[in-house]
Amino acid sequence: MRPAKPAMLIDLTRCIGCEACVWACKESNGLPRETGVAKLSATTWSALERHQGVAVRRQCMHCLEPACASVCPVGALSKSAAGPVVYDAGKCIGCRYCMVGCPFGVPKYEWSSNLPTVKKCLFCFERQAEGLQPACAEACPTGATLFGDRDALLDEAGRRIAAEPKRYVARIYGQHEAGGTSMLYLSSVPFENLGFNTELSTESYPGMSWNILSKLPNVVSVGGVLLAGIWWITGRRDTLAQARRGEITPEEAMERKPPLVALKSVQTTEDRSHEL
């Protein structure tokens, strides 16, 4: 029954702004009800923003290739095999690179704690493991949030746009953004008017870093050989120069290994007595 690629279709045209998703999330995750609902925060993992009278759900997008998981130096954030992007607070060092790296600005921090951790929607991975829907999807009274398999939901979204082209803008937000996300949005208002960044790259964000990181072994091996080569050549050149000046015989020059290190840098008492 569990979808192969868990995802949610969020049809903003069906959302009545009742905030049931917000409160269900808080209840399911044991978050305080007092804090606001209009903005994601460390205690609001599912928020309801209102743009031009349209209610817009916000939560972690659960990218197919999450930037947060790729930037995390200790792998505290990771894309689980089941799909949700999960967080292991026991590994986190608090560098907050995930917050810098996330193109959707999702991870939030417990700034007022002196043992802070990162907070975000975890796609109710524990409920999903039990075969349940995420709390928000279950609570949605209108079916504006629909939980299911990503491919099936993409088909459904396509069908809805085709059936009512006047109702929807012809775009499924999340289909390609940041390499594709598990949250798929439909809207009647252009997404850029609803606080969505519509200019996000469609290529994988982790790939941008990997393009560079994957070249580093080459830099090390080529660089190492190059530096050692320069060191050998400069040493040899000095030896030959000495031979030309007649300070050593050509035979000695042939035998001699390049001097290891400029003398004064590592100086024994013996060396110093020679100098004097």
Add this chain to the structure above:
Amino acid sequence: MNANLVTLKKTLGRLTLWQGVLLAVLAAGLYATVLRFAQGLGAVTNLSDQFPWGLWIGFDVLVGVGLAAGGFVVAATVHIFRIERYEPIARPAVLTAFLGYILVIVALLFDLGLPYRIWHPLVMWNPHSVMFEVAWCVTLYTTVLALEFLPLVLERFHLEKPLKIMRMVFVPLVIVGVLLSTLHQSSLGSLYVIVPDKLHGLWYTPLLPVFFFLSAVAGGLAMTIFESFMSFRAFGKRLEHDLLAGLARILVVVLAVYALIKAQDLASRGNLHLVWTLTPESVLFWGEIGLGVLLPMVLFALPRVRASEGGLFFGALLTVMGFIVNRLNVAVTGMTASSGVTYIPSWMEFAVTASIVGAGFLLFALAVKYLPIFPKAELPPAGVDPVLLRRRPALSRGVLAALWVLLVIGIVGVAASSPEHKKPAPAPQAVQLLASHAEPAEVRLPEPYTFPVSGESPGPVTFNHETHAAVTENQCRTCHAGLFKITEPGTPVSGKLTYEAIHEGPLCASCHNGEKAFAIEDDCTNCHQQ
């Protein structure tokens, strides 16, 4: 009474102005430190969810690591390229680098949310993370620097055997150090390659690692010149003018290459127009490139400037300033517009940063005092006050005046161009948010709904959403979707809403129980219209 005053004056007199400033800074830093570790980052910094990295990452880490690059550049020059005349500046450069890296690690302990886990990246690996790579490189390179620094300590205590071993491994150590530096200096730039939507177009490019590496070489060289002048002033150390002039010549090439690639990159990415549009970003960009790259490049290209002490110092100072502005531009200025907030560090963030810099100067002075950093011949004979040796000021009055003018132009420029920029970005959003709160009418309740009538019914029941739920209070959830399923408007009621279900089950009676609202059985006509 009078005698007391004289003693007091004598005691105070020993404290120079700079020592007084240092003490004040360290005291403020100590206060911020206590608060930071007692109450968390939020109590001390102006960081936020929108702006998670600030001054401590931008200055303490990015600038700190970069300005310590002199260590690997000079080590490579002396030991790999064997330009041995530069040897007299190798030790102070390694010392600066070693202290620099230690202070960067200290700064990280302030900035990390859970500093006691700073070792985690060494054990918990994620090779896809640039920061993981930086963590490893910085750890290894700090170890290499400690080993490169070790001969000074061994020499001080005349430990001959370890010194001989050090000589054997010194060159491989330098090579490893150069490689590690190349990796992490560039990788600090790579950290930002994953934020193409957040970092301003003047600085974002996939070539960030190249720029960070080149600018670190330039910054490190400039810092070596700068530090020689500081040692000259503070300790009366002889000034190796010819060597520093040589470094300045290398700087001309490095800065020229940097400027060329920067221009080419901006042009190829179609971002040259950003350079010519007046924004706070472009002003700071010009501060960085114009004053910190092009001006020192031109100055150092002139033999007359290289020949003068003031010229050398001024050029190095400009390059170091340009480097600092560049790192802060990437970490702070360039990230501001996309964040939607204005981040200005708190005084306590400044206090911690200043304390760390102050600690650096202090440790450098201590090392010079107790370890053979400078060859004996270069220091003034014992008993001679170094102050007496520096009759000539390093900067002439004219140069100082020029510096002040540049500073004022910079500040005025940023201030003048700021308001222009702020208006278009965040304001419309704020208006939208207000508007949406003022117009809850956009969320419409369904039309009243009349249930189908069965045979025995005393009359039709019409349910009116308006009288049951206030949208603004978010009351939909009282009934939906737990008690009643929501259907498409116009869909007939499913078979479940029967007489039995309504009158015997906990549907309407969940509230219509005589406590929250009238009970269903109270009066039929309350619901059934006749």
